[in-house]
Amino acid sequence: MTSQTAQTAVEQSHLGTISVIAWSGENIDDGRDVAFLLAYSLGDGSAGPEAGEKAVRALLEQTGLPVGGGIFDGSKSKEPISLLLESGSASLTMPSLRVQCLVPEEWTAAALKRKHVHFIFTTRPWPGGTPGVPVDAEDLKAFVADEEVIAASAHCVIPVTTLRK
Template sequence: MTSSTAAPETPRGSLLGTLTIVPWSSVPTTETPRLPFLTVYSLGDGAGGPEAGERAMRAHLEKIGLPVTGELVELTQEARAAVTLLVEAEQAVLTLPFLQVQCPVPESWQDAAYRNGSVRLICLTRPWPHVAPGEAVAPEQLRAFLTDDDLRSASSHCLVPVTRLRR
């Protein structure tokens, strides 16, 4: 089980509505290590309804150079100015031009993020009103939603380098 966290309130009248983030990870096998993910989605409760929110999310992502194709893009140190991820003390702080959110992450997720040096960020254009912030998300529920082919092709997928506080 993992749980969702809401981003701080978006401005009144925002087309995006309530933005939510869910940290999760793959199940490690003998061949592949645990891979950490962050999924960002809207509840579809913004001004103009779910369709307007979907268009707004797509526009925000494309404006910062994240393609909405379902293809994985690796953000380098130079090209990641618009997307940053700080992971420290079992907290992930994700910053995009239209979003800044901090969410708790399990120790195993944090360890995987440090080991991999990056986290796979999935920004969904399609709203997901079924999981409100703070609610637990069952792995099968998340898997069923994220493996939809139409959803995948209408999402932005990127590897975001992990930053840490200097010690």
């Protein structure tokens, strides 16, 4: 797994570097793989990590994604959220944020089979998820499973679109 950098449509210096990681894993309820996409800040914004957390929370609120709630249907957000899957990459678009990252084949297969991805955007900074540097699976698991991270995250299901007919 390699972290990738997001490109923001509007300069928001408090957000700092926003990164995204894609991985897939088995759903304990049905035994089928789920495609996950995690977005987070490195906490390196111009006003520090605390201001970065507030900026991410404001972005999520603007979009209508509840932080700390259950799994939300991304197709019902206040602002549009979309995910385009094409040629081994995923492009996520939401207000003031565009993310494109390479995704592994097993992630693509899971996303296409389920026709959605589980998107997690945490307000908690993760300086250990440096863009372009491989992230150890155990480090990713520890971060995503941390109770404070879960409580500080918006979770939603986003439908997958493709250019295929």
